[in-house]
Amino acid sequence: xxxxxxxxxxxxxxxxxxxxxxxxxxxxxxxxxxxxxxxxxxxxxxxxxxxxxxxxxxxxxxxxxxxxxxxxxxxxxxxxxxxxxxxxxxxxxxxxxxxxxxxxxxxxxxxxxxxxxxxxxxxxxxxxxxxxxxxxxxxxxxxxxxxxxxxxxxxxxxxxxxxxxxxxxxxxxxxxxxxxxxxxxxxxxxxxxxxxxxxxxxxxxxxxxxxxxxxxxxxxxxxxxxxxxxxxxxxxxxxxxxxxxxxxxxxxxxxxxxxxxxxxxxxxxxxxxxxxxxxxxxxxxxxxxxxxxxxxxxxxxxxxxxxxxxxxxxxxxxxxxxxxxxxxxxxxxxxxxxxxxxxxxxxxxxxxxxxxxxxxxxxxxxxxxxxxxxxxxxxxxxxxxxxxxxxxxxxxxxxxxxxxxxxxxxxxxxxxxxxxxxxxxxxxxxxxxxxxxxxxxxxxxxxxxxxxxxxxxxxxxxxxxxxxxxxxxxxxxxxxxxxxxxxxxxxxxxxxxxxxxxxxxxxxxxxxxxxxxxxxxxxxxxxxxxxxxxxxxxxxxxxxxxxxxxxxxxxxxxxxxxxxxxxxxxxxxxxxxxxxxxxxxxxxxxxxxxxxxxxxxxxxxxxxxxxxxxxxxxxxxxxxxxxxxxxxxxxxxxxxxxxxxxxxxxxxxxxxxxxxxxxxxxxxxxxxxxxxxxxxxxxxxxxxxxxxxxxxxxxxxxxxxxxxxxxxxxxxxxxxxxxxxxxxxxxxxxxxxxxxxxxxxxxxxxxxxxxxxxxxxxxxxxxxxxxxxxxxxxxxxxxxxxxxxxxxxxxxxxxxxxxxxxxxxxxxxxxxxxxxx
DNA sequence: AGCACGCCGACT
DNA sequence: GTCGGCGTGCTC
Numbered sequence: 134x135x136x137x138x139x140x141x142x143x144x145x146x147x148x149x150x151x152x153x154x155x156x157x158x159x160x161x162x163x164x165x166x167x168x169x170x171x172x173x174x175x176x177x178x179x180x181x182x183x184x185x186x187x188x189x190x191x192x193x194x195x196x197x198x199x200x201x202x203x204x205x206x207x208x209x210x211x212x213x214x215x216x217x218x219x220x221x222x223x224x225x226x227x228x229x230x231x232x233x234x235x236x237x238x239x240x241x242x243x244x245x246x247x248x249x250x251x252x253x254x255x256x257x258x259x260x261x262x263x264x265x266x267x268x269x270x271x272x273x274x275x276x277x278x279x280x281x282x283x284x285x286x287x288x289x290x291x292x293x294x295x296x297x298x299x300x301x302x303x304x305x306x307x308x309x310x311x312x313x314x315x316x317x318x319x320x321x322x323x324x325x326x327x328x329x330x331x332x333x334x335x336x337x338x339x340x341x342x343x344x345x346x347x348x349x350x351x352x353x354x355x356x357x358x359x360x361x362x363x364x365x366x367x368x369x370x371x372x373x374x375x376x377x378x379x380x381x382x383x384x385x386x387x388x389x390x391x392x393x394x395x396x397x398x399x400x401x402x403x404x405x406x407x408x409x410x411x412x413x414x415x416x417x418x419x420x421x422x423x424x425x426x427x428x429x430x431x432x433x434x435x436x437x438x439x440x441x442x443x444x445x446x447x448x449x450x451x452x453x454x455x456x457x458x459x460x461x462x463x464x465x466x467x468x469x470x471x472x473x474x475x476x477x478x479x480x481x482x483x484x485x486x487x488x489x490x491x492x493x494x495x496x497x498x499x500x501x502x503x504x505x506x507x508x509x510x511x512x513x514x515x516x517x518x519x520x521x522x523x524x525x526x527x528x529x530x531x532x533x534x535x536x537x538x539x540x541x542x543x544x545x546x547x548x549x550x551x552x553x554x555x556x557x558x559x560x561x562x563x564x565x566x567x568x569x570x571x572x573x574x575x576x577x578x579x580x581x582x583x584x585x586x587x588x589x590x591x592x593x594x595x596x597x598x599x600x601x602x603x604x605x606x607x608x609x610x611x612x613x614x615x616x617x618x619x620x621x622x623x624x625x626x627x628x629x630x631x632x633x634x635x636x637x638x639x640x641x642x643x644x645x646x647x648x649x650x651x652x653x654x655x656x657x658x659x660x661x662x663x664x665x666x667x668x669x670x671x672x673x674x675x676x677x678x679x680x681x682x683x684x685x686x687x688x689x690x691x692x693x694x695x696x697x698x699x700x701x702x703x704x705x706x707x708x709x710x711x712x713x714x715x716x717x718x719x720x721x722x723x724x725x726x727x728x729x730x731x732x733x734x735x736x737x738x739x740x741x742x743x744x745x746x747x748x749x750x751x752x753x754x755x756x757x758x759x760x761x762x763x764x765x766x767x768x769x770x771x772x773x774x775x776x777x778x779x780x781x782x783x784x785x786x787x788x789x790x791x792x793x794x795x796x797x798x799x800x801x802x803x804x805x806x807x808x809x810x811x812x813x814x815x816x817x818x819x820x821x822x823x824x825x826x827x828x829x830x831x832x833x834x835x836x837x838x839x840x841x842x843x844x845x846x847x848x849x850x851x852x853x854x855x856x857x858x859x860x861x862x863x864x865x866x867x868x869x870x871x872x873x874x875x876x877x878x879x880x881x882x883x884x885x886x887x888x889x890x891x892x893x894x895x896x897x898x899x900x901x902x903x904x905x906x907x908x909x910x911x912x913x914x915x916x917x918x919x920x921x922x923x924x925x926x927x928x929x930x931x932x933x934x935x936x937x938x939x940x941x942x943x944x945x946x947x948x949x950x951x952x953x954x
Numbered sequence: 955a956g957c958a959c960g961c962c963g964a965c966t
Numbered sequence: 967g968t969c970g971g972c973g974t975g976c977t978c
Binding site: 170175 | 972973974975977978
């Protein structure tokens with residue numbers, strides 16, 4: 134056993150074999166991190182995948198420099214899961230590693246070096262080693278990179294390694310490393326001060342130190358402590374010193390043993406124990422659904438819970454989670470980014486307290502590392518056994534999952550697109566669950582066609598929950614025909630008379646309104662009305678969206694922005710107008726039609742700033758806003774009791790989006806948004822503006838008929854060979870030169886057709902044919918059921934490799950995207 | 955990905 | 967004459 138196959142955090146296929154140096158034989162184990170040299174300069178920390186005794190034949194293995202962990206950091210199941218993701222989604226295992234681990238745990242050439250410290254034997258060291266050692270002694274915690282630079286750019290790892298071997302220096306070990314959790318200081322009274330008499334004594338004692346006295350009294354006031362032999366409450370230090378100058382008095386009182394200061398991890402201070410609530414009792418329909426789920430889990434790995442909005446799915450989840458935790462197993466509750474809101478977090482935190490951890494993309498790396506560690510340390514008192522997280526929380530180091538809940542299962546944001554691995558969190562969750570011998574529950578009001586199909590075919594269990602919690606009436610839906618209104622010249626800007634009346638009525642009754650528009654920005658574009666010139670992004674092939682508040686035109690694909698001129702650069706005309714409309718413009722128009730009304734906006738632009746999202750939602754909840762204008766962000770997981778009207782400004786740009794999922798998505802989105810209307814007591818109203826009131830999807834929405842919509846969709850999918858009847862592979866080609874992508878795509882498509890025939894579609898330019906100066910072409914592969922997928926993948930890999938190896942195509946980026954959404 | 959090597963154009 | 971551009975090959 135002398136070699137180790139390693140996964141390096143690089144987008145390179147396969148593993149890399151390194152020699153295990155003498156002395157490390159028993160330390161190099163699967164799942165541990167090791168430090169290795171790679172290429173001429175770099176040092177990476179890699180994960181050991183396998184240890185073996187097969188000598189490599191066609192290359193000379195380098196040696197592992199050091200082992201970073203005492204115990205494996207990655208379990209066997211995780212390695213298997215990474216392997217599956219990389220195989221299924223056709224990416225390198227290194228790319229999975231990068232997505233899976235917080236970068237804090239992935240030290241690269243940033244590895245810090247330390248002198249080994251006292252009591253070391255004196256070894257013989259040569260001049261070079263002495264020099265490096267000196268550097269490390271002078272500046273402990275230097276990185277390998279820094280030392281390389283300091284020694285004139287010459288590779289130093291050999292020297293570093295021999296110093297590590299001689300135990301003269303050490304690479305900082307994982308056990309000591311990692312970011313410190315953020316702490317918050319709390320102030321309490323010294324335990325000896327616990328009677329009213331003592332309090333009086335202290336007050337007298339502090340007579341001559343007015344500032345300290347003031348502080349002491351202010352503690353008593355805030356904490357409402359009166360001394361009755363009870364322990365004094367801890368209050369946040371921030372709160373105590375808010376009105377005092379500086380830290381001096383606090384320190385003085387601590388020195389006098391009057392106050393004591395304690396620090397806690399901030400993450401433990403999120404809503405916890407004190408107001409912990411019980412899960413509420415289930416109504417008869419929920420109880421029945423719960424029982425059905427339990428029953429189906431006896432025979433199925435996956436159950437789809439199709440529960441309409443407001444049916445109380447979360448309550449059912451809570452009961453299932455409680456049961457699983459009681460069995461000592463872990464639970465993962467996955468939500469799409471936009472649905473993971475404060476509302477749901479607080480609710481679950483109240484019930485599960487410190488057992489529940491939240492994993493969100495907005496967390497800093499140190500917070501992620503902290504969560505990682507708390508999942509890893511199962512069964513310790515600060516460990517998390519329930520994780521509430523976004524798709525990447527699939528990669529947390531669970532050791533024994535009992536249940537994975539995928540809420541809002543139909544959301545396409547569960548599919549990662551940008552960097553590899555391009556995985557679908559719902560599908561990956563099902564795989565992960567099976568590796569843990571756990572069950573998966575998919576929950577949604579509007580199942581994806583794929584999942585519902587699986588439920589119909591018996592592959593998944595299906596549980597319906599059709600009764601709204603407390604029997605709240607469904608909102609009444611009004612279709613406002615924009616074409617008709619336009620014909621009669623009744624349209625006022627973007628609004629039909631129905632919508633304007635609806636808004637007015639709601640406002641008069643002091644009720645709140647949500648307006649949904651699927652586009653952000655002010656205008657979709659600016660146009661010269663004389664020559665038709667439209668400004669386009671100079672890096673991408675899209676027209677620029679005009680944002681009025683900043684007077685900028687912004688490209689929503691690459692973020693490039695520029696200031697619009699007042700004259701057309703093409704023809705010199707100064708008749709430049711805005712066309713189309715986004716959320717910003719609606720916000721603007723509302724204040725014209727309804728002066729004095731308070732309007733808020735919730736879209737990607739308005740929530741860029743940290744906490745802006747919470748602030749806007751909070752304002753709306755508190756009734757400080759009358760109208761909330763937003764994109765799909767408003768559709769998810771929010772529960773506003775004061776809303777009586779939901780307006781959908783333009784359903785048509787959803788319905789006619791050129792994609793085979795457009796109808797499915799329209800139904801889902803409009804249902805979700807509608808669900809925001811009139812939740813608690815009153816019946817709400819939804820007004821949908823469309824030019825096509827007879828469109829089948831609109832009809833299905835009117836009759837609230839998910840099933841009919843599904844049947845229409847599944848029929849189309851079958852007719853035109855789309856998932857779930859076929860499996861899609863999209864191959865994306867990108868290059869800076871139009872000609873290169875076109876030639877490479879044409880050749881790849883031609884070669885693929887030789888193997889797959891008519892299953893190959895394209896190449897085609899996508900809707901946006903150039904992004905960030907790269908031209909893009911897509912080839913689609915439709916593989917019918919029953920064809921062996923590993924074979925397909927191998928052929929695809931081979932053909933892609935074949936194109937990549939040709940001179941002239943070397944610069945072309947070729948990316949397979951499996952099960953694209 | 956990141957780095958070295960090597961081959962061509964515009965510069966001190 | 968050389969500096970630096972990118973196209974290409976390689977990394978255990």
